[in-house]
Amino acid sequence: MLDIRGLTASIGDKSILRGIDLVVPDGEVHAIMGPNGSGKSTLGYVLSGREDYTVTGGSVTFNGIDLLSLEPEARAAAGVFLAFQAPIELPGVNNANFLRTALNAIRRAHGESELDAMQFLKVARVETKRLSMPDDMLKRNVNVGFSGGEKKRNEVLQMALLRPKLAILDETDSGLDIDALKIVADGVNALRSPTFSALVITHHQRLLDHLVPNRVHVLAHGRIIRSGGPELARELEKTGYAGVLAEAA
Amino acid sequence: MSATAEILDSVQSSYKWGFETDIEMDLAPKGLNEDIIRLISARKEEPLWMLEYRLKAFAAWLKMEEPDWARVDHPPIDYQDLHYYAAPKKKAGPKSLDEVDPELLKMYEKLGIPLKERAILAGVEPDPNERPQIAVDAVFDSVSVATTFRETLSKVGVIFCPISEAVRDHPDLVREYLGSVVPVADNYFSALNAAVFTDGSFVYIPKGVRCPMELSTYFRINARNTGQFERTLIIAEAGAHVSYLEGCTAPQRDENQLHAAVVELIAMDDATIKYSTVQNWYPGDADGKGGIYNFVTKRGACRGDRSKISWTQVETGSAITWKYPSCVLIGEDSVGEFYSVAVTTNHQQADTGTKMIHVGKGSSSTIVSKGISAGKSNNTYRGLVRILPSAAGARNHTQCDSLLIGDECGAHTVPYIESRNRTAKVEHEATTSKIAEDQLFYCRQRGLSEEDAVNLIVNGFCKEVLKELPMEFAVEAQKLLAVSLEGSVG
Numbered sequence: 001m002l003d004i005r006g007l008t009a010s011i012g013d014k015s016i017l018r019g020i021d022l023v024v025p026d027g028e029v030h031a032i033m034g035p036n037g038s039g040k041s042t043l044g045y046v047l048s049g050r051e052d053y054t055v056t057g058g059s060v061t062f063n064g065i066d067l068l069s070l071e072p073e074a075r076a077a078a079g080v081f082l083a084f085q086a087p088i089e090l091p092g093v094n095n096a097n098f099l100r101t102a103l104n105a106i107r108r109a110h111g112e113s114e115l116d117a118m119q120f121l122k123v124a125r126v127e128t129k130r131l132s133m134p135d136d137m138l139k140r141n142v143n144v145g146f147s148g149g150e151k152k153r154n155e156v157l158q159m160a161l162l163r164p165k166l167a168i169l170d171e172t173d174s175g176l177d178i179d180a181l182k183i184v185a186d187g188v189n190a191l192r193s194p195t196f197s198a199l200v201i202t203h204h205q206r207l208l209d210h211l212v213p214n215r216v217h218v219l220a221h222g223r224i225i226r227s228g229g230p231e232l233a234r235e236l237e238k239t240g241y242a243g244v245l246a247e248a249a
Numbered sequence: 250m251s252a253t254a255e256i257l258d259s260v261q262s263s264y265k266w267g268f269e270t271d272i273e274m275d276l277a278p279k280g281l282n283e284d285i286i287r288l289i290s291a292r293k294e295e296p297l298w299m300l301e302y303r304l305k306a307f308a309a310w311l312k313m314e315e316p317d318w319a320r321v322d323h324p325p326i327d328y329q330d331l332h333y334y335a336a337p338k339k340k341a342g343p344k345s346l347d348e349v350d351p352e353l354l355k356m357y358e359k360l361g362i363p364l365k366e367r368a369i370l371a372g373v374e375p376d377p378n379e380r381p382q383i384a385v386d387a388v389f390d391s392v393s394v395a396t397t398f399r400e401t402l403s404k405v406g407v408i409f410c411p412i413s414e415a416v417r418d419h420p421d422l423v424r425e426y427l428g429s430v431v432p433v434a435d436n437y438f439s440a441l442n443a444a445v446f447t448d449g450s451f452v453y454i455p456k457g458v459r460c461p462m463e464l465s466t467y468f469r470i471n472a473r474n475t476g477q478f479e480r481t482l483i484i485a486e487a488g489a490h491v492s493y494l495e496g497c498t499a500p501q502r503d504e505n506q507l508h509a510a511v512v513e514l515i516a517m518d519d520a521t522i523k524y525s526t527v528q529n530w531y532p533g534d535a536d537g538k539g540g541i542y543n544f545v546t547k548r549g550a551c552r553g554d555r556s557k558i559s560w561t562q563v564e565t566g567s568a569i570t571w572k573y574p575s576c577v578l579i580g581e582d583s584v585g586e587f588y589s590v591a592v593t594t595n596h597q598q599a600d601t602g603t604k605m606i607h608v609g610k611g612s613s614s615t616i617v618s619k620g621i622s623a624g625k626s627n628n629t630y631r632g633l634v635r636i637l638p639s640a641a642g643a644r645n646h647t648q649c650d651s652l653l654i655g656d657e658c659g660a661h662t663v664p665y666i667e668s669r670n671r672t673a674k675v676e677h678e679a680t681t682s683k684i685a686e687d688q689l690f691y692c693r694q695r696g697l698s699e700e701d702a703v704n705l706i707v708n709g710f711c712k713e714v715l716k717e718l719p720m721e722f723a724v725e726a727q728k729l730l731a732v733s734l735e736g737s738v739g
């Protein structure tokens with residue numbers, strides 16, 4: 001279970017998260033929506049430990065551990081995965097090598113044996129097939145020259161391989177064609193289990209059609225101003241944020 | 250603390266080859282004069298012509314001045330305060346490994362240098378899982394202490410021996426080629442080297458022979474207050490083919506030590522010489538104390554048509570590196586290549602690059618230089634591409650990339666291009682980038698430690714160069730890069 005209480009964070013002297021309270025029980029998928037610049041990506045970064053942000057207050061526990069006290073790699077080992085809104089390019093770094101290094105780092109942290117190149121390729125090919133990704137995606141350099149949609153799929157591939165306990169998907173649906181959208185949703189659905197939960201940041205109802213969330217939250221000006229069931233997303237799609245914003249003001 | 254701040258905070262030395270070997274030495278008195286040169290020549294039992302060559306070089310050197318154009322800084326070197334000859338007392342030049350001082354054998358074992366020839370049994374297939382065998386010439390201070398696989402090589406006519414031995418046993422070849430690519434008075438350090446050089450390797454590959462194994466020389470500086478003056482000469486006759494690798498290490502000491510080398514390569518028609526260097530001299534400590542001054546002149550002459558010389562270097566060590574492995578492309582359609590990774594951390598300074606001199610019609614050259622700077626170090630690429638009027642249709646492509654780790658280091662690119670033939674095509678690309686915080690974070694979010702993340706990014710950055718190294722050495726080089734940058738991150 002992810003339990004966020006009174007979380008505040010700033011960058012420089014600009015405060016961005018102004019008191020987030022959010023509980024995601026095990027096995028649930030929650031959607032986060034909200035206007036541009038409201039702090040959605042910031043929440044993802046703060047949960048995964050990006051150092052540019054200063055946590056100024058509040059707490060985050062994840063399966064009983066104090067997440068905020070951990071280095072980013074330790075959070076990853078604890079099962080936190082962030083699919084980046086804008087995935088990063090690593091020139092010259094072979095995608096398969098990157099994925100294997102990451103997977104082995106996490107396996108090591110769990111006291112599991114590392115996979116050699118052959119064992120890894122076997123596992124990876126199963127996932128690329130499932131995600132309808134061409135095999136050569138593994139041979140290319142991490143995200144270099146990938147199209148917008150390919151980058152997003154590559155994030156989902158990483159998620160599928162690393163099998164996180166908490167996945168934070170930051171607009172993974174943006175820039176995807178209709179088929180890809182379905183594939184991404186299937187990717188998340190495949191991971192669903194009583195020990196997996198997800199925070200899905202999105203601007204669009206269409207992803208939520210495939211990936212029915214347990215709860216939908218609206219983030220504005222660094223606070224959650226409204227929460228509801230899946231119907232809230234459909235309502236927002238029709239009315240926009242003006243209504244909820246006015247209500248909250 | 251941000252990742253970069255931590256990188257800067259904890260840069261420290263992690264040099265693992267810095268031990269000393271206690272061994273009884275035959276040391277020349279300190280100082281440089283004609284008597285010392287006579288002493289070196291006598292110790293090496295050289296013919297008179299060699300002594301005369303040295304004395305001529307010394308006279309030239311006395312008239313020269315130390316160059317100051319490189320972007321490196323060091324207190325004046327007192328050339329009279331050095332020993333110019335240092336050799337283990339027990340039998341210089343033993344005939345078999347059994348005669349080598351066991352202390353020395355232990356040292357090479359510790360350094361991971363294979364000096365044992367595994368017996369090749371008749372009728373038994375070699376184990377494919379074992380590393381391919383490599384012939385090694387081991388140079389310890391001023392002498393070669395062992396050269397392996399000489400018999401195997403001589404069966405196909407390949408000569409692989411210490412240069413001091415070649416001076417005695419193959420005087421015609423040495424006289425013809427020594428100084429033919431790097432003339433005595435080429436520069437200050439080459440003149441010094443010609444006067445006092447002590448050992449290095451000699452390689453001769455006869456016509457049409459493909460050298461059956463990798464050749465390598467391992468240089469070790471051990472004695473205190475000693476300069477090492479390496480001299481290497483490689484000749485590939487028409488259609489010959491050779492891949493050669495050199496490695497080097499030195500003890501960790503507070504004083505600076507000088508390694509001034511000259512390497513000459515000669516490739517005839519259709520010959521190929523691949524020369525790889527993994528340079529790992531002691532770089533000095535975190536405060537910039539100690540370390541080797543590595544002042545090196547390396548040059549290859551592509552004399553024959555379609556000949557090819559390829560330099561690959563991974564430079565991680567030395568307090569100061571001053572080195573420009575070059576190619577003189579004389580033959581028609583001859584090919585010169587330079588692939589370089591230079592890493593500087595702490596207070597290291599590297600001014601390195603290449604010269605490609607295009608003389609022959611249709612000659613072509615490729616330069617790929619990757620500079621990585623961390624700490625307070627300075628890393629300069631200095632390159633010259635010169636196209637002479639005779640070099641119709643010559644081509645050069647240069648790619649120079651710099652990667653910065655932290656804010657206190659420097660990367661500089663100084664390309665000189667002189668084209669005197671209109672049909673020539675010269676391209677130059679340069680980039681400078683920093684390891685971005687977002688790249689590090691991306692890797693760490695996936696579970697990699699910060700150090701592994703830096704290694705991954707650095708190795709990615711160097712990939713084009715590392716893939717030019719012979720396979721086994723590419724793996725070594727990757728590890729070396731990791732070790733060099735160890736402590737560069739939190």
Ligand SMILES: Nc1ncnc2c1ncn2[C@@H]1O[C@H](COP(=O)(O)OP(=O)(O)OP(=O)(O)O)[C@@H](O)[C@H]1O
Nearest residue numbers: 011014016034035036037038039040041042043052
């Ligand atoms: N490095 C930074 N420096 C300055 N301001 C920043 C930085 N990162 C984020 N911000 C600011 O913080 C606020 C929240 O940004 P964030 O990226 O979290 O928004 P978001 O809700 O994800 O928006 P979008 O829907 O457009 O992705 C924005 O006003 C943004 O400009």
Ligand SMILES: [Mg+2]
Nearest residue numbers: 040041042085
């Ligand atoms: Mg965002």
